[in-house]
Amino acid sequence: MPNKTLRRRRPDRPRQLAYRIVRAVTGADAYANLETARVLAEARLEARDAAFVTELVSGTCRLRGTYDRILAAASGRPRFDPPLADALALGVHQLLSMRVPTHAALSATVDLAAASVGEKVAGLTNAVLRKVAARDLDAWVVELSRGEDEIGRLALRTHHPRWIVEAYADLLGEEAEAALATNNVAPLTTLVVRPGLAEVAELDGEPTAFSPFGARRAGNPADLPAVQTGRAGVQDEGSQLVAWALSLADAPAGPWLDLCAGPGGKAALLAGLAAATGERLLASELQPHRAALVHENLRGYHPAPVVIAADGTRPAWPSGTFARVMADVPCTGLGALRRRPESRWRRTPAHLAELVALQRRLLAGALDSAAPGGVVAYVTCSPHRAETEQVVDAVLAARDDVDILDAPALLPAVPDAARGSFLQLWPHRHGTDAMFCALLRRR
Incomplete structure (x- = not known):
């Protein structure tokens, strides 16, 4: 057969x-x-x-x-x-x-x-x-929830690992479920203009609620002439707001620094804000291939800001050089889970511990880089206590030359964003990534 x-x-x-x-x-x-x-x-x-x-x-x-x-x-x-x-x-x-x-x-x-x-x-x-x-x-x-405690059931209902649910519950209490649920809804693309190079009207979308530089828009961003020419780009509104907050703080005249600039979204916004005050931005990024991405994001500016590949924990410039320093440090990304769906399962508490040590070194380097009276923005795209307020507390405990500024006061139009003196944005409250920002002044 x-x-x-x-x-x-x-x-x-x-x-x-x-x-x-x-x-x-x-x-x-x-x-x-x-x-x-x-x-x-x-x-x-x-x-x-x-x-x-x-x-x-x-x-x-x-x-x-x-x-x-x-x-x-x-x-x-x-x-x-x-x-x-x-x-x-x-x-x-x-x-x-x-x-x-x-x-x-x-x-x-x-x-x-x-x-x-x-x-x-x-x-x-x-x-x-x-x-x-x-x-x-x-x-x-329901079937998988049998025998689970409340945190376990919440983790299953919202499709997150338990350790992330614990971190959200620690910060938000009963509000945690709404925040976790919002992580499961993909956001519209948010665009941003390069200040001085383009107007928000060119973005052909709905202006962002709090940032004066952005708009939300469906479709392919590359279809827009402003994006094609480097006069605008893609950037979450939360990232726009923390960069704007740094520019609004009182600081002396002098150059600006983006310490961990890759891939370059914040650097592109900061470059335009610095130029409006007659200052220049230096963008620094450890990885050469990410430094190349920063350079691409800055291509609309003429002359373009200087981009270097350098280690922010061992600054390649003299101490006390910069009037404003952006330290958007590597983090777990727990605040950007709407846009990075795989991250919640890829990251573990072990990653968190490794990142915290790096975050402390980078914040110390940022503070050393600031001039007397200069302002540092310590920023994470994560709300987790270990990589936000606890990093600030640990670094400042070893110094006597730093004051914490009232970051939420610089953005009074953004409601429910105060976490003490720190700025904390949330997807379910503000429609942004869960960005954290501490503003610190070096005496």
Whole structure:
């Protein structure tokens, strides 16, 4: 009797691209938003298919921890090999969080797994996903919540790791759930003008609520002439506000410094604000390839501000040089989870501990770089106490030449942003990333 070869349909192109992106995210630590943009630019899909890929990738990455727990419960296996796990997670998102008919999600994912991993996993993929499809997402959350404490249940409801939920609850109490839920809603793109080079009207969008430099707009930012020529760029409103706050503080005349400038969004805004006062900005970034990104963001200015590759913990300039210093330090990014869906599962408390040590050294270097009377903005895109107020407290405990300024008072139109003398923005309150800013004056 002749052998029968199973004729399986070839996976459709949008799902193949989504799988390729997710594999890059999980296997090569790629950023989901950047990898999606790169792949879609090459693929030239129709708008409907491109939107499908974007939602499939971002949604799968955002809820990945929850989906992995659902797959473990449905299969009885604690884990799958990464290539199969990625295909299964894409299938779970279609079944539980997208308007894809069950039969279509099942058959398409089986075809994808068979083509990408091997025909031998087709039966397992079909069996596991059928068990997943037996409940909706809410029912799975209820099932997985059995035996969990309140923090554990909140983590499941909002699709975050427990340690992040604990940090939000510590800061916000009962308001934490609203903040965590907002992290699951992708924001509109926010644009910013380079002061002196473009007007907000050129951004062709809705002006931002608090920043006078920005606008929100759907569509591809690269379509705008102001973006094409470097007179505007993409930047969250929260980042605009902390840069603006630094420019509003009283400070002596003198050059400005962006200590950790990559990829260059804040440097581009600060350069225009400095020029308006007759000052110049120096942009410093440790990694040469990120310094190149800073230079690209500053290309609209003529002459362009100087960009150097230098270590902010070992300043390449004399102490006491700068009137204003922006220290937007590397952090866990817990305040930008709307735009970086994979970050919540990629970061761990171990990363936090490593970053805190670096943050303290960078803040000390920033303070040493400030002239007498100069102002330092210590900024993180994270609200976590360990990398915000505790870093400030630890560094200032070893010094007697620094005063803490009232940062919220410089932005009186921004409501509910005071965290003592520090500025704290929130997605659910302000529609921005959860930016933290401490303004410090060197005596």
